[in-house]
Amino acid sequence: AQSVAQPEDQVNVAEGNPLTVKCTYSVSGNPYLFWYVQYPNRGLQFLLKYITGDNLVKGSYGFEAEFNKSQTSFHLKKPSALVSDSALYFCAVRHGGSTLGRLYFGRGTQLTVWP
Amino acid sequence: SQTIHQWPATLVQPVGSPLSLECTVEGTSNPNLYWYRQAAGRGLQLLFYSVGIGQISSEVPQNLSASRPQDRQFILSSKKLLLSDSGFYLCAWSVPGPGPQYFGPGTRLLVL
Structure with missing residues (x-):
């Protein structure tokens, strides 16, 4: 069975500091991993993905994520947080062998960046 | 480029009334399509896919x-x-293959 855990409901960081939003996953076979961001009353926006290749992937708005197979993790990172990064972040996983593309989402982490 | 539309953006309906939410995708053919509901507690629940x-x-x-x-x-x-149908409804699309799903702007439904 596929599943995603985001162990922190809330992450608070000061503007200019690095941020990390944690994600661990469970999937049979090779995982495809994704991060999304959601602003209030908006749809989810795709940030970045890991399919294969380099463990460090770069995405939109200066975000990056590191795939760690041994720890089954895919943490989202940004070197310097902005107040405008405050939003709800979702990690998602799918089974690499599936053509349907069904995603399994974590429950989300609310990121607050204070000035 | 591809775009996804949802309407209406907001809907207030009485209990027992019918519902129709629409989602359309432009700029791609034969996409996989998905309906999700997001309750106030923010988790996403997959309802249907096609x-x-x-x-x-x-x-x-x-x-x-x-x-x-x-x-x-x-x-x-x-x-x-039903009252329990209240929530934020999201439509999404993807193409077959390893890519992501792309989400629409959502419809806020309040059942009173």
């Missing part, structure tokens, strides 16, 4: 149904709304 016209799979048996009358049109319906 891999082609007339092909609907239900993830959770409930008061809702879905239809795909055209390649890029996905409709979420109910004959009689």
